[in-house]
Amino acid sequence: MKKYSVMKSRNTHPKRGKRIILEMIQILNRHGYCTLGEAFNRLDFSSAIQDIRRFTYVVKLLQLIAKSQLTSLSGVAQKNYFNVLDKIVRKVLDDHQNPRLIKDLLQDLSSTLCILIRGVGKSVLVGNINIWICRLETILHWQQQLQNLQVTKQVNDGLTLSDLPLHMLNNILYRLSDGWDIVTLGQVTPTLSMLSEDRRLWKKLCQYHFAEKQFCRHLILSEKGHVEWKLMYFALQKHYPPREQYGDTLHFCRHCSILFWKDSGHPCTATDPDSCFMPVSPQHFIDLFKF
Secondary structure (H helix, E strand, O other): OOOOOOOOOOOOOHHHHHHHHHHHHHHHHHOOOOOHHHHHHHOOHHHHOOOHHHHHHHHHHHHHHHHHHHHHOOHHHHHHHHHHHHHHHHHHHHHOOOHHHHHHHHHHHHHHHHHHHHOEOOEOOOOOHHHHHHHHHHHHHHHHHHHOOOOOOOOOOOOOHHHOOHHHHHHHHHOOOOHHHHHHHOOOOHHHHHHOOOHHHHHHHHHHHOOHHHHHHOOOEOOOOOEOHHHHHHHHHHHOOOOOOOOOOEEEEOOOOEEEEOOOOOOOOOOOHHHHEEEEOHHHHHHOOOO
């Protein structure tokens, strides 16, 4: 599997990790990032979604906010959130890329809004209830648009996937880290369909995303006693979150007290800048404002 930035060090001691988060919170507060909404407003996510390397990161962040942090956003932050979401949906409808990611995000968001709207009086919703109902209707409309999305077949007289040798096709499949992407690519040609069923491919995928103890607890064997790695991958997904990976991530510089995109970098004045940089996953970003 192609490896991107590691989002969270597996070797970081829990107490040390919490201490680092508290240190970052104190620094962010001094620079005006007192709430999740303020941080969301000040970081330019509208521009970030135009970069394919950052797109998945922003979508994941919006999904986490939709699941548990929607009511913590101020009115201005809510407006910004839905403006970014609107641009994401329009982008997907235009370029037909990553529709499944957005469908999952909208499903979580609509479920949260339904619960909050039904529980008005019990839950805190910032803003008029009619605005939230209007937003829910907009989300349902987006879901319908994505459901009706049809990828137009491109006419191309040049080189296609079918023209590539087997080892190159196999190499492409082994670089995919999402099981659904492998399944989808396997539907393109009979050759890819055959290659996408390779047991070693699915074994690598399971080992990449899950610990050995996890897939040992959910072992699925065929009638001949072979491990059904493909079935195991999708079964494990229901019990454990897969490893997160992004083309580009937000980083925090403890020396300069700034959040920045790793690929853009920033002119750090420290003697050893790399030692000051700390990756900030979407969940880590949310956690910064829970203390």
